[in-house]
Amino acid sequence: MSEPTSTSKPAPAQQDFRTPLARARGLGSAKSGVGHFWWQRVTAVVLAVLVPWLVGILVSFVGADLASVHATLAKPYNAVLLSIFVLALFWHGKLGMQVVIEDYVHMRAYEIALQLLVTFLCVFGALASLYAIGRIALLA
Numbered sequence: 001m002s003e004p005t006s007t008s009k010p011a012p013a014q015q016d017f018r019t020p021l022a023r024a025r026g027l028g029s030a031k032s033g034v035g036h037f038w039w040q041r042v043t044a045v046v047l048a049v050l051v052p053w054l055v056g057i058l059v060s061f062v063g064a065d066l067a068s069v070h071a072t073l074a075k076p077y078n079a080v081l082l083s084i085f086v087l088a089l090f091w092h093g094k095l096g097m098q099v100v101i102e103d104y105v106h107m108r109a110y111e112i113a114l115q116l117l118v119t120f121l122c123v124f125g126a127l128a129s130l131y132a133i134g135r136i137a138l139l140a
Contacts, residue, residue: 050088
């Protein structure tokens with residue numbers, strides 16, 4: 001005795017004729033995850049390149065007087081590299097904290113408040129650092 005075979009499927013309420021790629025497009029948390037991922041990596045690479053330079057500069061300051069430290073930091077290439085380091089540092093920190101807040105803070109009001117606080121603190125820290133670097137470099 002053979003079992004009845006059905007070659008037709010029950011029709012869904014609404015058939016989707018899109019390809020799998022078309023169905024997947026537009027999905028995601030905010031459509032900016034890939035950009036966020038890459039900027040996090042770019043800032044990490046910039047920091048990885050500049051940290052040895054910064055450590056070398058700081059080690060060279062051991063036993064130096066204030067005038068020589070000021071003169072070293074006032075050199076244009078040192079001021080520019082230090083500015084790039086500061087921008088990458090605060091941007092990288094902001095991106096990292098954003099991920100932590102999004103993943104672990106589940107109350108929307110707290111999440112928004114913390115995101116704003118982190119953004120404000122990172123912008124304030126970067127601007128204060130750039131101001132200090134500019135004063136050292138331009139008032140040498």
